[in-house]
Amino acid sequence: MLRAVYKWVDERLDVTPIWRDVADHEVPEHVNPAHHFSAFIYCFGGLTFFVVMIQILSGMFLAMYYVPDIINAHASVKYLQTEVAMGTIVRGMHHWGASVAIVMLFLHTLRVFFTGSYKNPREFNWIVGVLIFFMMLGLGFTGYLLPWDNKAYFATKVGIQIAESVPFIGSYLATFLQGGDMVGATTIPRFYALHVFFLPAGLLGLLATHFILIRRQGISGPL
Template structure:
């Protein structure tokens, strides 16, 4: 069945050369765990991407039930957690995945740094990777407010106070993010939701595409 579907698509779009280029791409011997135990450190990047995929899919499921306003936000999370089939599992995956993806990105960054993989000709890819790291941190920060419970509310107030302390631009950034110069309320929740669901994922997908293209062009860095 899958072969027939592939043949049908290939006849119209000629995807065989593209698929062959991806599937037949050789992986260097030093990243094969069967040959070198130390090659496991090269798995951190792939594991990070795998968790990102889980975050995206689980997040899509959560947005089907989440209501981004201060009246219904907490109630919608409670309903998802206790009434929706598998809702508790999917939310748990998204919750713990948000922490795990940061840990895996940190390990991946350490591997790249200590093996000197950020040096020429991979300087630009290192910069893109650091930007991805900051985007993931911002995703965790904006998602923290969305349940609209007391812990999330006070944590967001502290975050906004830190942003306000930015020299020169602090008050403007605070108003831009919070939606109000003094109150963390409905505008703040709506903006955090929009940033978390639309703006940051768009930036993440663009940066990931650039990251993978450069890895494919430059190849995987050599061993230490």
């Protein structure tokens, strides 16, 4: 069935050359676990991407039930966990996946640094990777408030106070994040918009750039 569908699409759009150009390329021997045990350290980037895809899919499911206002936010999360089939599992995947993604990305960044993979000609890709790291931190921060419980509220207040301490732009940054003078009714929809629209769009753009550069420059050599 799938083969017939693919053949039908391929006859009209000629997708096979595009797919082969993306997928068919040699992988260096030093990143093949069958030949080198140390090759496992090169898997953190792929694991990060895998977890990010889980975050996107689970987040799409959660967005169908979440209500971004101070009256219904916590109640909608509770309803998701108690009334929706598989809701607890999906929310758990999204909650813990956020931490796993940060850990995997941190390990990937350490691998790139200690193997010298940021050096010529990959300096620009290193910058893109650092931006991806900060984008992931932003997603974690904006998502933390959305359940609208005591822990989320006070943790967000601390985070905004840290942002407010930034020289010159701190007060403007705090006002932008809060949507006003305090964490309240305007903060949740602002964090929700950042978490669901703006930051994911930026992350996907950076990931696309990251993969294109890897494709052009190849995987870096061994230490």
